[in-house]
Amino acid sequence: xxxxxxxxxxxxxxxxxxxxxxxxxxxxxxxxxxxxxxxxxxxxxxxxxxxxxxxxxxxxxxxxxxxxxxxxxxxxxxxxxxxxxxxxxxxxxxxxxxxxxxxxxxxxxxxxxxxxxxxxxxxxxxxxxxxxxxxxxxxxxxxxxxxxxxxxxxxxx
Amino acid sequence: xxxxxxxxxxxxxxxxxxxxxxxxxxxxxxxxxxxxxxxxxxxxxxxxxxxxxxxxxxxxxxxxxxxxxxxxxxxxxxxxxxxxxxxxxxxxxxxxxxxxxxxxxxxxxxxxxxxxxxxxxxxxxxxxxxxxxxxxxxxxxxxxxxxxxxxxxxxxxxxxxxxxxxxxxxxxxxxxxxxxxxxxxxxxxxxxxxxxxxxxxxxxxxxxxxxxxxxxxxxxxxxxxxxxxxxxxxxxxxxxxxxxxxxxxxxxxxxxxxxxxxxxxxxxxxxxxx
Numbered sequence: 001x002x003x004x005x006x007x008x009x010x011x012x013x014x015x016x017x018x019x020x021x022x023x024x025x026x027x028x029x030x031x032x033x034x035x036x037x038x039x040x041x042x043x044x045x046x047x048x049x050x051x052x053x054x055x056x057x058x059x060x061x062x063x064x065x066x067x068x069x070x071x072x073x074x075x076x077x078x079x080x081x082x083x084x085x086x087x088x089x090x091x092x093x094x095x096x097x098x099x100x101x102x103x104x105x106x107x108x109x110x111x112x113x114x115x116x117x118x119x120x121x122x123x124x125x126x127x128x129x130x131x132x133x134x135x136x137x138x139x140x141x142x143x144x145x146x147x148x149x150x151x152x153x154x155x156x157x
Numbered sequence: 158x159x160x161x162x163x164x165x166x167x168x169x170x171x172x173x174x175x176x177x178x179x180x181x182x183x184x185x186x187x188x189x190x191x192x193x194x195x196x197x198x199x200x201x202x203x204x205x206x207x208x209x210x211x212x213x214x215x216x217x218x219x220x221x222x223x224x225x226x227x228x229x230x231x232x233x234x235x236x237x238x239x240x241x242x243x244x245x246x247x248x249x250x251x252x253x254x255x256x257x258x259x260x261x262x263x264x265x266x267x268x269x270x271x272x273x274x275x276x277x278x279x280x281x282x283x284x285x286x287x288x289x290x291x292x293x294x295x296x297x298x299x300x301x302x303x304x305x306x307x308x309x310x311x312x313x314x315x316x317x318x319x320x321x322x323x324x325x326x327x328x329x330x331x332x333x334x335x336x337x338x339x340x341x342x343x344x345x346x347x348x349x350x351x352x353x354x355x356x357x358x359x360x361x362x363x364x365x366x367x368x369x370x371x372x373x374x375x376x377x378x379x380x381x382x383x384x385x386x387x388x389x390x391x392x393x394x395x396x397x398x399x400x401x402x403x404x405x406x407x408x409x410x411x412x413x414x415x416x417x418x419x420x421x422x423x424x425x426x427x428x429x430x431x
């Protein structure tokens with residue numbers, strides 16, 4: 001089955017088996033391995049990407065369901081000049097990562113969150129990231145980073 | 158984890174979906190957001206030989222004010238139910254419950270119709286529809302019919318929906334100004350409810366329970382007690398009467414009975430304070 005999508009602004013067209021999950025398509029077919037597979041059961045959020053601007057767990061979507069969509073992965077956030085996205089900058093500034101495994105999904109979920117709630121309270125950030133698990137339990141600085149990014153008002157996907 | 162192989166067909170219209178479903182027989186499954194079906198397929202607990210993707214039938218994604226009721230298209234995503242102003246004004250329980258399903262990523266993909274058709278007793282929206290006295294419109298080869306929520310959930314993951322039918326609309330009576338409450342008890346934020354309660358108290362009183370049996374269920378004894386003038390505490394004490402809650406690694410049946418009584422009391426107190 002043919003799938004045509006745009007990944008980080010680059011058109012992609014591939015023949016895939018219908019059962020190919022979006023995360024495997026992104027990692028193994030398109031070759032972008034920044035998106036991690038964590039639990040593979042729709043729980044941990046490590047595989048979060050943006051589909052048409054909204055956060056989605058790419059382990060729980062078929063690549064064929066994404067046909068025609070615009071997909072943004074962690075690799076697509078920074079500018080072409082290497083300038084980090086404000087959310088990435090905020091994660092660096094607030095030391096919002098420890099082992100880093102959850103980070104790509106956390107950042108993508110946080111970008112989607114601020115699109116829907118540009119000025120969230122701390123409670124709204126914590127609830128808004130409920131779909132992402134950090135096994136280092138580093139939530140405190142992650143929440144700080146998202147609040148910091150919101151306060152700069154510069155986040156848009 | 159990768160699902161077993163299947164044929165994938167994408168329906169461009171409802172008629173096409175119905176005809177694919179008729180051709181596909183018992184082994185064909187509809188997929189919309191896929192957030193109930195794909196996890197089961199990845200675990201190989203479900204292995205349909207054909208998936209019929211109805212996710213692009215955009216005219217089944219809507220919220221419409223129908224006068225004394227609100228009609229929600231079956232393909233309306235949880236996120237869109239959550240933020241819809243008509244629902245927030247007239248059926249705030251439903252909008253609120255949609256915002257409690259899973260997590261934001263799940264709510265960006267999952268649909269209300271998918272959740273209802275899946276019929277999981279641990280799901281939030283089927284129970285909310287029961288409490289609200291909703292009904293469901295299904296379209297099949299011989300036309301359409303409307304099924305009351307109270308007649309819809311027949312057994313564990315089993316509904317009144319025929320294998321050749323497509324759920325198209327959720328019809329919810331308005332509960333404008335009525336008191337309501339949703340209590341969801343779980344250990345981790347995004348988990349299924351270990352026990353949950355959806356309650357609405359106004360012209361119509363409906364109390365329903367999540368994960369207290371093989372289907373979403375009404376707390377009938379509590380509703381009867383309230384109709385007879387019982388206090389919230391007296392009515393809540395009867396929340397689990399006649400029910401056989403499941404046992405799993407989260408809770409024993411006895412613990413679920415306790416939770417149901419406590420959560421129904423909280424729900425009744427919150428709903429009457431509204």
